[in-house]
Amino acid sequence: MTVTKYKVYFAWDYEKEEAWLNEMSNKGYQLVHVGIFKYVFEVDHSKRYIYRLELLDQLPSHPSSVDYMKFLEETGVECVSTILRWAYFRKEAGENGFELYSDIASRIKHYKRIQLLFIAVTPVNVMSIINMGNIYSRTHSLSALIATILVVIIVLMLATGLYRVSMQIAKLSHDKLFRE
Amino acid sequence: MGEFKERIALTEAVYYILLSLFEPLHGYGIMQNAQSLSHGRVNLAAGTLYGALNTLMEKGYIKALPGESNTRKKEYVITATGKEIVMQEIERLRELVKNGEDVLRRNER
Structure with missing residues (x-):
């Protein structure tokens, strides 16, 4: 089932x-x-x-x-x-648990991959805000306004995600200064 | 040998991987061997192990054994360079322990 x-x-x-x-x-x-x-x-x-x-x-x-x-x-x-x-x-699940990474360096590498993904999609979204904003200022249509607001929300969420991942990387990098 | 002049400290994962590969082993075998060598303390995670194996192959410290078929698990073994690195590391660890014990002994009283 x-x-x-x-x-x-x-x-x-x-x-x-x-x-x-x-x-x-x-x-x-x-x-x-x-x-x-x-x-x-x-x-x-x-x-x-x-x-x-x-x-x-x-x-x-x-x-x-x-x-x-x-x-x-x-x-x-x-x-x-x-x-x-x-x-x-x-x-x-067994007595040893299951992790994909057992060292800080690999964890940082994985977070950096996620960080890069966020960075890669940001320009597209920023361009969308500009485009949608332009359409709205010309047409004053409600759908253009809603679309603009939606893209702004997505960009804000992306920024939050990017911030959190960057903080994780900073924390792990700091740990790496004195331990493996 | 010029490369060895640069003193490097191996990570614990790399150290146990190299020790495990004095005999040919596949990935899961390395994880089990590292665990038994360290009396259960060192748990190598598969993702970390995979990354380390690729790096060690690039460096020429280990090599993959030619597999007979695709279905067989890939086995790895240490190279002469890798053995040299292990000996250097043991030397370094011995020095670390000795220096630490010296300091402790001097401060005993």
């Missing part, structure tokens, strides 16, 4: 998303597929998994991602689903 849930998580909240998926697994809902804002769970009370999310360096079909996922598979890690460059991994 499967259960579908709809929920909105943003890229900078991927750790909250992980926590939610692990909580669901505890309750017997095992994630098996991810769509846009859509999560499909299989009901299985006999198992408990730890889920981890990762923004891959390349799209999942790219040879380097295929090689990486094959390596993870050999260590008992299963890729449940991918969406764009995001991969949803899981491993059955």
